[in-house]
Amino acid sequence: MASTVIKGGTVVTHDLSYPADVLIEGGRIADIGPDLRGDEVLDATGCLVMPGGIDPHTHLEMPFMGTYSSDDFESGTRAALAGGTTMVVDFVLPGQGQGLLDGLQMWHNKSGRANCDYSYHMAVTWWGEQVWNDIPKVLDQGITTFKHFMAYKGALMVNDDELFASFRRLGELGGIALVHAENGDVVAELQRKLLEEGNRGPEAHAYSRPPQVEGEATNRAIMIADMAGVPLYVVHVSSEDAHEAIRRARAGGKRVWGEPLIQHLTLDDSEYRHPDWDHAARRVMSPPFRDRKHQDSLWAGLQSGSLSVVATDHCAFTTEQKRFGLNDFTKIPNGTGGLEDRMPMLWTHGVATGRLTPNEFVAVTSTNIAKILGCYPRKGAVMVGADADLVVWDPEKTKTITAQAQQSAIDYNVFEGHEVKGLPRFTLTRGFVAIHDGEVRTREGHGQFVARDRAQPVAKALSTWKELTAPRPVTRTGVPASGV
Ligand code: URP
Numbered sequence: 001m002a003s004t005v006i007k008g009g010t011v012v013t014h015d016l017s018y019p020a021d022v023l024i025e026g027g028r029i030a031d032i033g034p035d036l037r038g039d040e041v042l043d044a045t046g047c048l049v050m051p052g053g054i055d056p057h058t059h060l061e062m063p064f065m066g067t068y069s070s071d072d073f074e075s076g077t078r079a080a081l082a083g084g085t086t087m088v089v090d091f092v093l094p095g096q097g098q099g100l101l102d103g104l105q106m107w108h109n110k111s112g113r114a115n116c117d118y119s120y121h122m123a124v125t126w127w128g129e130q131v132w133n134d135i136p137k138v139l140d141q142g143i144t145t146f147k148h149f150m151a152y153k154g155a156l157m158v159n160d161d162e163l164f165a166s167f168r169r170l171g172e173l174g175g176i177a178l179v180h181a182e183n184g185d186v187v188a189e190l191q192r193k194l195l196e197e198g199n200r201g202p203e204a205h206a207y208s209r210p211p212q213v214e215g216e217a218t219n220r221a222i223m224i225a226d227m228a229g230v231p232l233y234v235v236h237v238s239s240e241d242a243h244e245a246i247r248r249a250r251a252g253g254k255r256v257w258g259e260p261l262i263q264h265l266t267l268d269d270s271e272y273r274h275p276d277w278d279h280a281a282r283r284v285m286s287p288p289f290r291d292r293k294h295q296d297s298l299w300a301g302l303q304s305g306s307l308s309v310v311a312t313d314h315c316a317f318t319t320e321q322k323r324f325g326l327n328d329f330t331k332i333p334n335g336t337g338g339l340e341d342r343m344p345m346l347w348t349h350g351v352a353t354g355r356l357t358p359n360e361f362v363a364v365t366s367t368n369i370a371k372i373l374g375c376y377p378r379k380g381a382v383m384v385g386a387d388a389d390l391v392v393w394d395p396e397k398t399k400t401i402t403a404q405a406q407q408s409a410i411d412y413n414v415f416e417g418h419e420v421k422g423l424p425r426f427t428l429t430r431g432f433v434a435i436h437d438g439e440v441r442t443r444e445g446h447g448q449f450v451a452r453d454r455a456q457p458v459a460k461a462l463s464t465w466k467e468l469t470a471p472r473p474v475t476r477t478g479v480p481a482s483g484v
């Protein structure tokens, strides 16, 4: 069996940094230590050897707003690897009335082309007996995380009664609830009002989704999850309003995680005031980019641990697709890209500025989410026996981000013109060198589905606590005779 050795680098994990070589055999890490030998040698001099990134929030070839997002599992995972990400987690979106397992099959049909490993979250887009019955079957397939949209009224949104029913079912079975937290009723009403008043441009997208709709829904989801006894993961946390709710919940002992996106950490709402319609529309996503003051809150959350994971919500639409909404901002497909740029942008704006340590960088790009998902230490670790999903990171390497040089299939990049310092020299997916010093050597179909462990320690701890503190009838003495 041919082996590969990564020589001369510094291994950086979520808790340690130390000089060592890493030996890979059969797609796994076989040894870590000094002076290792292998058939193929990758020179990591001056580089950091880190767990490959895990992006837990992508929408590849997603049917949405009358079209499909333009990066599929091939181009999307190629972009991921080029940027040092070695695993993506995509959302299965069953249609109204469609069974969860049918939906899952649709996603398996698309993902065969993936260049790196992947897993799924299951979306609960409607509620009924079939969904109730299907949830344990989905858990049995190694999918432990279930997404609920509190926005997109009339499409993906579920109401509070459905949310509570689904959360309780998940709590009972050891699953984890995910939410897109925006008040969909208020958004729909604001959209109607803005259109009526003649606000039709992309800037009105942001006006229709102020931070309050996110803060309110985040708090509501947290309280409903607490009453249902299920751990909650809040996706794309973009505002202090939402972060504040999460921070408070965590300080109060609730099991809640928050996921900011690299876009919200580095871009702001001035983009929507750009005079070029295309420029503004390309940046329409939900939640929208925010005033700069929210960025400070999100960075502070990553530093202090109140926010746990940095993702992208990669959902790429071409300019042509964005133009569906030329005369009506509510018809602009929601979503932006970022898979290739998440790690370099976070390193540049986080580690190089001193807001994050390299170990914290590993935690928020890989290890924390591997633990939440239930695939640690197979993923998210540099450890003997772990999958050799690794990035050899050159902290001195620079580039200017351009659409022209990107792997993504779309015709623009929301980070166009940003200088980044800190890029992969090599990216390895289960030992295969997919990115080799700037050269893309990805292999279509190499990626495998990652089934995850449903015995999530946090879910187990929470159900133990909820069982212990559940309401019980009071046993009384001297009960009066009935009917008195
Ligand atoms: O605008 C966004 N975020 N599009 C993708 C779907 C979602 O809400 O995550």
Ligand code: ZN
Residues within 6 Å of the ligand: 180, 235, 236, 286, 287
């Ligand atoms: Zn969302």
Ligand code: ZN
Residues within 6 Å of the ligand: 057, 058, 059, 313, 315
């Ligand atoms: Zn999303």
Ligand code: ZN
Residues within 6 Å of the ligand: 266, 418, 419
């Ligand atoms: Zn920048």
